[in-house]
Amino acid sequence: MLFSSQKQTLDNNRNIIGLEEVQTDAEIISRLIKERITPFPNFILTPEKENNKDLLILTVFKGRSTPYYYKGDGIMEAYIRIGNESVIAPDYVLNQLILKGINR
Numbered sequence: 001m002l003f004s005s006q007k008q009t010l011d012n013n014r015n016i017i018g019l020e021e022v023q024t025d026a027e028i029i030s031r032l033i034k035e036r037i038t039p040f041p042n043f044i045l046t047p048e049k050e051n052n053k054d055l056l057i058l059t060v061f062k063g064r065s066t067p068y069y070y071k072g073d074g075i076m077e078a079y080i081r082i083g084n085e086s087v088i089a090p091d092y093v094l095n096q097l098i099l100k101g102i103n104r
Helices: 022-036 091-101
Strands: 043-050 054-062 068-070 075-082 086-090
Touching: 022 043, 022 054, 022 068, 075 091
Parallel strands: none
Antiparallel strands: 043 054, 068 075, 075 086
């Protein structure tokens, strides 16, 4: 998810535009992760400069308490990555993640 309180961080050609309010954006992103992901993942938001443009690098560490759920917009769903997109985890994958999370 690309996010900025002011504008996009990439243009339509995927060129980096950068952020106008790095600290504000970091606080908003951090709050949204804390509010909408359960259990709470271990992550770091790192401000960086590239070609004189302000960026945020989000690093999410692998957790043991699988699955992690998105909870917001009146739903609670687990997602997995398939290629370059996130999709709702099928039941059999969700069951595997639950068993992994309880060490079975």
